[in-house]
Amino acid sequence: MSIEEFFSIPSGTNVFNNGADQCVALANLYEAGALQYPLPSGIQSAFQWWTEFSAKPPLVEFFIQVSENPKRGDIFVGRYGPYQAENGHIGVVERDWDGSTFGTMETGYWSEGKSYVKRLNRTMDYVLGFLRPKVNIFPTDEEEQNMIVIARTNAEGNMYVYNLGTDVVTHIPDDYRLGVLRKSGMHQWDFAQEAEFKSFREWYKDTFSNRSSSMSGIDTAAFSKAIAKAVNDEIAKRMSS
Known part of the structure; x- marks a missing residue:
C-alpha cells in the first residue's frame, strides 16, 4: 500500500489489522503498510504509543514526538474527554492544523458489529501529542x-x-x-x-x-x-x- 492509497481509504471501511479492528488497526496499517516501518511491540493500549515512546525502538528510530501544529502524516494520540479513558485513542492526521482544528482519519466507530473508518475535525483538547515521521512524507x-x-x-x-x-x-x-x-x-x-x-x-x-x-x-x-x-x-x- 502506498501512502496515497492509505489516505484514499473511504470512510465507512472496516480495517482489520494484526488481529483487531479497533482504533490501533488503522495506525498499524499506516505504519506497517503505508510507511513500511516495523510496528512497536508490547503495547496494550493506544495511549502507550505516546507515553512509552522512548522505550519502543521502532518508534524512536522512525518518528519524533511533536506537541503542537500537527501536519498531514502525523499519528495523533489522545486520552480522556472525547477519547476513551481506559485505553486512549489513536488515529492519523489527514489535514494540517489550521489554528483551531486538524483533520483526522480514525477507526473504532462501531456499527452492526464492525468498526469503521471515520474522518473528523479535532481540536487540541485531550490530545497527548503527535508522532511525526522523521522523513517528510508530504514535502512542498x-x-x-x-x-x-x-x-x-x-x-x-x-x-x-x-x-x-x-x-x-x-x-x-x-x-x-x-x-x-x-x-x-x-x-x-x-x-x-x-x-x-x-x-x-x-x-x-x-x-x-x-x-x-x-x-x-x-x-x-x-x-x-x-x-x-x-x-x-x-x-x-x-x-x-
Missing part, C-alpha cells in the same frame, strides 16, 4: 527540489535513505523515495555495503559542510542541481571502480 515542491537522497540496501533487502540535507538515515517507502530522486535530479544509487555507504557519507559531509552558508543570494534550485551533479559524478566513479 520547493522542499523536494532541495532534498537530495542516497539509498542503502541492508542484508535483509530493506531500503534506507541518507538525506544529504539533514544528515539523517532512515527507511523510506519506495514510492516516496523515487519521487524525491526524480525531482532532485538524482539517479537511484543503492549502496549494498555499509562500509562504502559510510565512506560516501563522510565524503559528502567533508565536501559540502559549508553549503548552507553559501545559499544567500543565489539560485537555490540551481545550487541544489549542482550538488546533485557532483554527487552523481562521485557515486558513478565509485560504482565503476
Whole structure:
C-alpha cells in the first residue's frame, strides 16, 4: 500500500489489522503498510504509543514526538474527554492544523458489529501529542527540489535513505523515495555495503559542510542541481571502480 492509497481509504471501511479492528488497526496499517516501518511491540493500549515512546525502538528510530501544529502524516494520540479513558485513542492526521482544528482519519466507530473508518475535525483538547515521521512524507515542491537522497540496501533487502540535507538515515517507502530522486535530479544509487555507504557519507559531509552558508543570494534550485551533479559524478566513479 502506498501512502496515497492509505489516505484514499473511504470512510465507512472496516480495517482489520494484526488481529483487531479497533482504533490501533488503522495506525498499524499506516505504519506497517503505508510507511513500511516495523510496528512497536508490547503495547496494550493506544495511549502507550505516546507515553512509552522512548522505550519502543521502532518508534524512536522512525518518528519524533511533536506537541503542537500537527501536519498531514502525523499519528495523533489522545486520552480522556472525547477519547476513551481506559485505553486512549489513536488515529492519523489527514489535514494540517489550521489554528483551531486538524483533520483526522480514525477507526473504532462501531456499527452492526464492525468498526469503521471515520474522518473528523479535532481540536487540541485531550490530545497527548503527535508522532511525526522523521522523513517528510508530504514535502512542498520547493522542499523536494532541495532534498537530495542516497539509498542503502541492508542484508535483509530493506531500503534506507541518507538525506544529504539533514544528515539523517532512515527507511523510506519506495514510492516516496523515487519521487524525491526524480525531482532532485538524482539517479537511484543503492549502496549494498555499509562500509562504502559510510565512506560516501563522510565524503559528502567533508565536501559540502559549508553549503548552507553559501545559499544567500543565489539560485537555490540551481545550487541544489549542482550538488546533485557532483554527487552523481562521485557515486558513478565509485560504482565503476
